[in-house]
């Protein structure tokens with residue numbers, strides 16, 4: 001579908017039909033929907049790979065789903081998906097292809113960007129990463145003084161940090177525990193300080209991850225890390241080659257920094273930062289889990305890519321999840337989306353999804369530059385259960401907001417836990433199932449009264465229910481399952497961007513702050529240029545300078 005020829009989303013007949021349907025649905029309660037269809041719990045479930053996806057507790061009927069699929073048809077979701085997989089330049093504001101799916105394509109696949117098959121280059125880099133990982137893991141790769149590497153410090157930010165940092169936590173039980181892996185992202189010197197203060201520089205490898213190799217936080221931290229290393233080793237620049245590698249698309253800048261481009265692991269401008277952790281950006285992770293596990297993860301991604309590309313609309317899980325988000329944003333005024341994993345290992349999962357979703361779909365103009373007058377990306381938030389239950393779930397259960405939520409849980413604990421701890425898994429999962437049940441069905445005033453609760457407390461103890469959730473259940477949190485989950489969310493975000501007619505692959509909104517920070521820094525350090533600031537910022541800067549004794 002040509003974006004130019006698109007009818008504005010909220011003027012399509014499909015949108016109007018959904019609006020009418022929403023009115024008819026009114027306050028229909030999930031209790032009613034379940035009573036009307038005794039098999040709803042299984043009828044409204046799908047499988048993809050190892051993931052069992054239950055959407056029966058969503059505020060939808062067969063008619064809703066039909067109308068949503070029609071909206072997807074009218075907005076050209078399948079056509080845009082095919083264009084993405086084909087390597088068309090669907091990131092129009094940056095004139096780039098969007099081919100993260102090529103990063104996990106099998107060796108014999110043919111995927112072209114600008115007329116060139118990119119798959120051989122993808123696998124050449126994967127092979128180079130695997131060879132390097134093996135050398136580090138085996139102790140064959142030694143530092144400047146001849147000691148093997150025991151510590152890896154990944155320096156990057158945004159997509160060059162969140163993915164590998166998240167996946168390292170998720171896959172901790174698959175890692176080589178004799179290696180220490182730390183992630184530094186914040187330009188606050190405390191981040192680097194905490195990462196290196198107890199490390200021996202002779203045993204430390206810095207992995208500098210930056211697509212552009214110009215990101216100020218990363219280059220500043222990398223420069224300080226280099227100073228720390230050379231000071232600690234009492235060595236000169238020659239030592240850098242054994243202790244620094246780069247993950248980047250920008251060989252020139254890598255070389256300017258002093259890293260041998262032989263120690264650079266390449267990726268390409270058709271990989272968006274937030275879609276990049278299965279590229280060279282995953283090197284630290286690969287060193288931690290080993291190349292075989294990394295490849296299993298890529299296979300998990302690929303499995304869901306193929307599902308998204310080929311499954312019919314009725315069975316297409318990313319399509320379904322994307323459309324549900326459109327439904328709640330547009331017709332329930334939902335402003336946020338909670339992702340609530342019941343796994344300690346997924347502690348950084350939602351933070352990762354925040355960039356994936358909010359940097360992709362936090363847009364307010366359509367692909368043609370016209371302001372949108374429909375909701376786009378939600379605020380994504382959440383932390384692992386059961387912790388959230390004792391913090392913010394109160395608001396989800398009894399607050400005034402519609403907060404669709406994804407619950408993610410696993411049948412088996414990941415690790416060979418200490419024997420006494422295995423039993424805790426059933427308790428964790430009992431909470432997991434109980435929460436979606438409580439959110440969906442609530443507790444009526446009569447049920448509360450039947451418990452003998454005094455009348456004045458009945459409203460306080462009533463749960464209205466009808467809060468929509470999706471439950472994603474898998475056997476075990478393996479590298480493959482992680483890949484499946486991430487690809488599921490990547491394509492969900494894609495579907496929403498396609499329906500909303502926004503460019504999900506640029507991120508111009510992060511630029512202004514970067515430019516202004518560059519202007520403010522000399523005002524802080526030298527006191528020059530304060531007159532160009534607005535009165536609020538000027539006063540704050542003056543207060544800061546005074547507190548710093550300047």
Ligand SMILES: O=P(O)(O)OC[C@H]1O[C@](O)(CO)[C@@H](O)[C@@H]1O
Pocket residue numbers: 157158159160209210211212213214215218273274359507510
């Ligand atoms: O990998 P780079 O080029 O250092 O960029 C880091 C991050 O910065 C951003 O461009 C946003 O500022 C992200 O999209 C990206 O993941």
